[in-house]
Amino acid sequence: MQGYTHTCPACDAKLKIHERYVGRTLHCPTCGTEFLADPNLADIDDIIDELVPAQKRSIPWLPITAALAVLVVAVLWLGQANRDGAFSKFFKTKRTAGQFAVLTIEGRDRVPAAMDRETVVFLVDAIEDADPGSLEALRAQGKIIDVASGTKIKIIERVGSERTARVRILEGVWTSRVVWVPVLAVQ
Ligand SMILES: [Zn+2]
Structure with a gap:
C-alpha cells in the first residue's frame, strides 16, 4: 500500500493513510480530530494546528471522568468496608478552629x-x-x-x-x- 503514516496531533494515534485519501479532510478514528491527509504536512505541527479546530483537540474527558468515578466509588467502598483502614481518614470529620x-x-x-x-x-x-x-x-x-x-x-x-x-x-x-x-x- 502506498500512502503514509499520519500522527494525530491531538491524541498521537498513528494512522495509516492510503494514498487515495491524500488531499482529503479526514477524522481521527480515535478522537475525532479533523485533519488534512497530506504527507507533506503530517509532521508540521504548526500547520496542523491551523487545520484543527481548537475545541476538537481537547482532553479526552470521557475516560478521565470514568476513571475518577471508579476511584470515588473505590474509596467510598473501601472506606465503608474498613473504617480503620487506609481510607478511614477520608471519613473522619476534621474538626477545625471555632468548631x-x-x-x-x-x-x-x-x-x-x-x-x-x-x-x-x-x-x-x-x-x-x-x-x-x-x-x-x-x-x-x-x-x-x-x-x-x-x-x-x-x-x-x-x-x-x-x-x-x-x-x-x-x-x-x-x-x-x-x-x-x-x-x-x-x-
Ligand atoms: Zn486523534
Missing part, C-alpha cells in the same frame, strides 16, 4: 490534656508511643490534667504540623479551662 467537638480517645475513660504548648508535644509522643511512664511523669509535675472522655470542648486553634490543638473545656470540673490536646483526641 465544637468532644475529647475522647478510644479505650480510655480519661483524656490527658496539657497546660501549655511545650508539654503537649511530649504528650502527643507519650500517647502515640503508648508510654504510660512519660504520662505519669508529666502528671506528677502538674503539667497535664485528666479530662473525662466525652467532655465537650471548643477548638481555639489547631497546629497541624504538631498534631495538637488548643481547646476550651466546656463542661465538667475543668470548665472554661484552656488546654492543649493531641488532635487525635478531638472528635
Whole structure:
C-alpha cells in the first residue's frame, strides 16, 4: 500500500493513510480530530494546528471522568468496608478552629490534656508511643490534667504540623479551662 503514516496531533494515534485519501479532510478514528491527509504536512505541527479546530483537540474527558468515578466509588467502598483502614481518614470529620467537638480517645475513660504548648508535644509522643511512664511523669509535675472522655470542648486553634490543638473545656470540673490536646483526641 502506498500512502503514509499520519500522527494525530491531538491524541498521537498513528494512522495509516492510503494514498487515495491524500488531499482529503479526514477524522481521527480515535478522537475525532479533523485533519488534512497530506504527507507533506503530517509532521508540521504548526500547520496542523491551523487545520484543527481548537475545541476538537481537547482532553479526552470521557475516560478521565470514568476513571475518577471508579476511584470515588473505590474509596467510598473501601472506606465503608474498613473504617480503620487506609481510607478511614477520608471519613473522619476534621474538626477545625471555632468548631465544637468532644475529647475522647478510644479505650480510655480519661483524656490527658496539657497546660501549655511545650508539654503537649511530649504528650502527643507519650500517647502515640503508648508510654504510660512519660504520662505519669508529666502528671506528677502538674503539667497535664485528666479530662473525662466525652467532655465537650471548643477548638481555639489547631497546629497541624504538631498534631495538637488548643481547646476550651466546656463542661465538667475543668470548665472554661484552656488546654492543649493531641488532635487525635478531638472528635
Ligand atoms: Zn486523534
